[in-house]
Amino acid sequence: MIEEKSHLPNRSNMSKSWTKYLLWFAQEHVDFRFAEINSLMSLFNIEMRFVRKPKDEPYWIVEFPSEVEVKLLASRSVSLRNCIELWAHAPNVQKLHEELKLYPKSLMQPYIQADKSFKIEVDTFCKHFSQKEKVDKLEAFSYLPVDGPVDLKTPDVTFQYIEYYGIIPHCPPEQPYEVFFGRWVASGLRQLIKKLSLKTRKFIGNTSMDPQLSLLMANQAKVTDGSLVLDPFVGSGSLLVAATQFGGYVWGTDIDYLMLHGRTRPSRIHQKTRDRDESVRANMKQYNMEHRYMDVLVNDFATPFWREDFRFDAVITDPPYGIREATERVGTKKEGYEVKAEHLPTHIPAKIEYGISNIYKDLLRFSARHLRVGGRLVCWFPVFREDYTENVLPHHPCLELVSNSEQTLSKVTSRRLLTFEKTREPTEDELDEYPVDIMDFREKYFVIREETRKERRMKEAKIREDDRLRNLNKQS
């Protein structure tokens, strides 16, 4: 096997003994893996190096200075399933056993003693085996010098044996591509995704973000205990729910009064009316995070009410793209318009178009001002896949783009999760107008929809015409 070290050991590295680990990931949102792990390494100031450059597999083979780092990483990662201290890995079963027999007994010692109960788990990734076949695989390890008793329920030590048959279900190869044996060290936060499921969430809206992506966003924002977090387009607060899980103290704003008061039409199909007490706050209560709920305000993002010198640690948001919700702000095109005093109490403010390019311009400018230096903005940005280059992304001289991952939505559209870090305080000029040319996603979105609708109409017309001709032919 070719081993590529991403860093040659230097003197400080040599004094530490790096240990090899297998990081096994969920095969979901693959593009977000690096962004999440990099953010966590930066948050905890962890070093990691690749033993082998990752490709399409659901695992990485890496080295860490010690187990502490691995456990820290797993304590926060939602893309990680398991971390295993790697005792042997090989391209086939026979070589694996040969390699494992060479693993130094001194390193095994703490885990194979008589007072340590253990179990061995057999995992065959992407290929099914009967229980009998699995037991046979397990028995091949009988040479391991383990002295402790077997305990399947609560073992002190769990060993994992993994055969990897690729990622394409239904047609696995005869032999595994790669096999691994090691000691389980920690699991990631896959359980938390279930716990925060939207299905059981008290208050949801039509555009609530699923918990997995929300947690990824909070990680990329490096939210940690005591972080001050704002979602300026808060909706039902799904991003803030995730941020509180990692210690964030949260604020949200939204232009939609009915949304924040839980009075919009219910978002669940079978729900006729909303509960009286649906709110962002109720969500926090549901997960015992009320102490980290600060406030939500009805507020148009185009006119924020935050004190100029107030600094957040993170801004995490999913702005409106205008597909499933309106992009509007308060305003009027009429010159010198005034609301008459007698109408004030019941006046509903007029709204004007708040184009995508203005929303992102405001969002970046706001973040350049209101983040602390080192604080992060994590936001979604819609794009047309064929038009995409980094040049179409919003940018600001005080915000460095640190990650950019894609989630495809359809053949032609996708959204990108952007993470910016504030590098310095802006000058007065930089806070004033500065050009960002962002193409309005919707203009094209609707144009394309128009086109496809037209195409579909023509296709259907052609099918009808063909049918008609065929029938004519039959009759004649």
Next chain:
Amino acid sequence: MKLLTHNMLTSKCMKGVSIGYPLAIKALDIRTVEVDFNPEFVAKMIPKIDWTVLHGAAESIGQTDLPKEVVDNYENNEEFLKKVHHVLLEVDVIDGELICPETGRKFPINNGIPNMLLNEDEV
């Protein structure tokens, strides 16, 4: 609305307003909800807070327990931090108004949520 939030809000974005700080509070319904005490968090917030404004806002809604000034070495003064914790995070204005100090514009608070929506002639 918590007094911590109040401390961070200004109506400066309104047409014709130059400072807009602090907003006056008219409280019709105040509730106190006990929440977990996190001394590090409270200590972290103190330098971010405009103390005079917090003190004034607290007094205006009947919370008179807060010292006029931040005490020295507050990080290690649990009694002080607990008082600040209570005023910042446990006192909640459920119904009432925020009032712009320059224009007198009122922003209603209901269900604990301030409505800072401006009319089209105010932006």
